[in-house]
Amino acid sequence: MTEIMVVDDDHDLRESMAEVLGKAGFSVTQASRGEDALELLGKKNIDLILLDLVMPGLGGLELLGRIRDKAPRMPVIMITAFASVENAVAAMRQGASDYITKPFRIDGLLAAVGRVLEEARFESCRTSLDLDTVLSCLSNPLRREILAQVEQEGTLRFMDLCRKLELEDHTKMNFHLKILKEAGFLQQDENKLYLLTSLGTQVLGCVRFLMKKLAD
Template sequence: MNLKLLLAEDDVPLREVLVEALTLEGFEVADYDNAEDAIDAAGDEHFDLALFDVVMKGMTGIEALSNLRRLQPNMGIIITTAFATVDVAVDAMKKGADEFLTKPFNLAALSTTLKRVHAERSPLTTIEERSNDQVFSALANPIRRAVINHLRIHQKMKFMDLCRVVGIDDHTKFNFHLRQLVNSGLVEKGEGRIYSLTSRGKEVHSSMLK
């Protein structure tokens, strides 16, 4: 299974190179040009690793650390910068970074570092805990909770019918939320874009009522 990497880097050429190189190395990369959007993504889905630049527009990579740790405590986090000082490195490590890299870095060495950080983090999280993290993340959004409720009532629903009953006009946005529910194992997608709850989804719905 590919490792899911959250990348925040505002240098566009470098970000494109990183995405291409790390994808070839087997990573599934979600890339952003600022920390705020990347943190939003971390609130919506599970990531194994994060690679954040220190200096970006808005929030810095170091300022983002506490948010990432709160959202996904077991994520491996690597901070990168072209302006490295001992003080910055120490600050990053104190605030929760697993590794600190100075630019320019060797892409092959970066891949090795990412995999090492993940391996060091992996014993801290069992498969069941990761699954629970995904479920918790899926249920954090009211739109996704509404989908689960309607699917429990109606058993099976087409995409457009679900959009209508949940009250979402933006189909792209709604499709994103459905994908998160499918990825977390709560909802399954059948032929003709017909959605229904999995057995796990039904269990979670029951627990939501308690």
């Protein structure tokens, strides 16, 4: 489950955001001070941080710099009052992913979170994947269809895949499955069922994000 840390000294606002994010399916960690946030960052697997720009003690901009030192690729969304938008833009120049202004709508908060998480996943793919292998493997439409079917069903047997893709040539299916397995996108369990690897799931997420961006 995606873990989001909310860092804000305003207890009511922090609790409200945690409730909204929790109902949206996220796991939420809360911190009321910048120092606590840094400590939690070292202990938990955080995927995204919502960070108030103005806090007593360790302020948002300084904390952003500390976060960048500890976790350079951590996506951070700044929370700011409308009058402080210029400071939020300055924070983005220092590495923040986005900002939202208070008061904000629930749909605006969730849209910003979803957008930044998608971008973070794509960046993770870009930096961690062998793009030549990915592009070579997914250039074939049948292999893309195989991955999509396995993702949709969770697990599939060889014959079920052939039927779903209306492919009677089993030799051809075996050939493409072999390529997907060698690329690390597919695996088989002890019952010979095909399922996506974590790498395969990551690759499909990146492809969807890229296609969406190209369509926008």
